[in-house]
Amino acid sequence: MKFNRCFFLVIFSFLFFPINSLASINTYTRTNDNLLVPKDVVVDDSNIQEILETPAVNSLEKIYDYADLYTEGEEQKLYNQVINFINTSNIDVAIVTTNDTNNYLISDYAYHFYDYNDFKKDGVVFVICVAGGSPEIFMGNIGDKNGKVFSIYSDDRIRDILQYIYSDIKESKYYSATNTYIKILDGFFNLNRVGDYRVSAGGKIIKIIPWIEIVILSVALSFIFIMFFVYRLREYKKLSYREFLSKRIDESTLNVKLEEDEFCNSIISDKK
Amino acid sequence: MSYDGDILYEEDDEVFENSSEVEEKSPTSVFGYRCNHCGSVFYSFTRQNINSCIICSEQGISSVFFNGMKDSYLIPFNKSIKDFILEYRKKIIWNPIVPIKFKRKKTMWSVKEVYLSCFLSDINQKGTLYFVGVDQEKNSDNLMEKKMYNVLESIYFDYTNVLLNINSKIDDRVFQTVCDYDFSNLKSIDFSDKSQFFYLVGDMQGDSISEKSRKKISKQTVAVACQNIPHSLKKLKDDQSVVSFSNTKEVFVPIYLLSVKYKNNIYQCIMNGQNGKKYFNLPIGIIETTIFALFIFGLVFLISYLIAYFL
Structure with missing residues (x-):
């Protein structure tokens, strides 16, 4: 009787309470017949292998914690932050943690992940790779080269951001690092786009003053x-x-007369 | 009470009481003052309540008896004291590096209307000047040849209305800068004039005055005569000229004189009382300059910072 009641409660909770979809990542299987890539991706022999080796995901999830670095609660908080950011900035975000980049460079992995899934045209991708010794992080910017993503998240700023959050990554504070990362993304977006800014030691974005x-x-x-x-x-x-x-000389009476001008001698030398 | 020019005492009112007795006895009522610090002597035809010297602005003034200013002339003031104040204010009021002491009203209004004693004369210099003239040129062997010439010039120079400052307390070059007077309306001194002018008498003796004039005149004459010598280098070898003075008279010329003591130096601001020509010798205040520099630095820094921050 007691067991039945418990079983019922479990079933009830599954049915009536929302299940946190972020707890597991929905990864779909790509096949040669169904590559699951956005329509604008041109598929040919040069990239088909890359596509097949890139995880196919639901672009709405935003946080793809393959390396399991966040707790469920942390994932939820990050997701909320990201959604808020996307809503205000209209810049898409993908945050990926992994311990296997399929032998690709972390940068290639990041761009493949973003390009071969259905993310927006403008966006940023952040990858934490914890395979092997020290962890690696990467941030990529995607969009028009003259567009807002490139102007807001310039190479210098990306370097600043990564440098700043890497101290947390080194100490395995992945949530803190990702949380700061999203805050800095938001901070840079809210700044005037022109001018030089940098990330301060306190993680704040400050203008570079000459x-x-x-x-x-x-x-x-x-x-x-x-x-x-x-x-x-x-x-x-x-x-x-x-x-x-x-001014006091009386010019009318002034008289200066050269009476005599006689040569007397000469001196010769080789000096001037 | 003796009349030998001995010093009486400024603090002692009796001195002035007694000087009124002198006034009665003397043909004119002239009040004399001597600075205990610089020794300047100046007179006034009215009794003036002064505490500091009009030349060195030091405290400590004694009374002296009038020593006589016979056969003296003066050029009347054409400019008013307000003209001086106006010019002076224009000069200093917007200049932040002028020491604050010079901007005080008390300082400004301590300007004195002074008749400065000068010698006015016509000077003639005539005679012969001997020069050595030198021309140098390269000869055919590419050596430098200096050809020397004996040059003799006869000169005749008339200088009219040469004014010579005979008060060593007034900077000669400052005075020369402003002393462009018109001597056409010279007037005899009116001893009954009760205006508050000071008469600053000279402190140079007759011989030294003529020697000073002679040197300066000769220098100018030689410079002009040199222009007439057709050689590249010329040097005076002998001066066989005679300098003679005529129509010499003592003339009191009007100046506005503001003397301010600042950091052990006396700074004199002088304005010609006839035509308004001026020379203001003003110091640079170290504190004022520092404050101003810091202010400008801060202001520019702040503006630049705001521009850099918001743009």
């Missing part, structure tokens, strides 16, 4: 201003007595 140039400019302008006022103070020219006397 301090040296500012100091040089300030010193130079201060100097110029002071020189200007010094000049204003010293603009009076003292008159020499000769200048004064030259």
